[in-house]
Amino acid sequence: MAEIVESGGGKGKGDGKVRAKKLSTRVDMTPMVDLGFLLITFFMLATTLSKPTSMTLTVPDKQEDKKEQETEPLKASKVLTIFLGRNDDVFLLDGIAADDDKxxxxxxxxxxxxxxxxxxxxxQTRINSQNEKDAEGNLPFVVVIKPTEVSTYKNVVDVLDEMAITKTKRYAMVDFLTDSEKKILGDKVTPRPEDK
Structure with a gap:
């Protein structure tokens, strides 16, 4: 608690003047420190810590039978292919196959x-406006994401974030490049000595 300490007073040193008593206060901070620690402890226990967030990723159902299901092949005109390169570069083929001359x-x-x-x-706008929905009611727009040897894990997470932001429902991740894709991408996706 606070305590008042009296000091001085009486006559000065030979000058004959009477001096007033000086009062000084000394505040004991121990209870304040105790209160501070109690408040810190209370808020640490009463606050919910931020929970780690994770990205939801939809994967196909497991098939009971081992034989592959027959599906209609995708037309290149309905597909946006995204290649992930080095230094956060992204290469796009929009509605065209990699083995096409153009x-x-x-x-x-x-x-x-x-x-x-x-x-x-x-x-998405172009493909969905030019094509009709399929028999199951799905929009025709499909994205194929192709990470390469020179892309990073962060690039994959960033492109999956873009799928969520653009509300793209149908996308696939493919981890290999065809010969025609390697040919058109050239050295943009081949590892260099400094990449290792």
């Missing part, structure tokens, strides 16, 4: 963020 000139390079998002929205 593929090398149609290959676009974008960056993550608004550039990639805009490209996805444009492709």
């Amino acid at each position: 593929a090398a000139t149609e290959l676009k390079t974008v960056r993550f963020g608004t550039e990639l998002r805009d490209a996805i929205f444009k492709s």
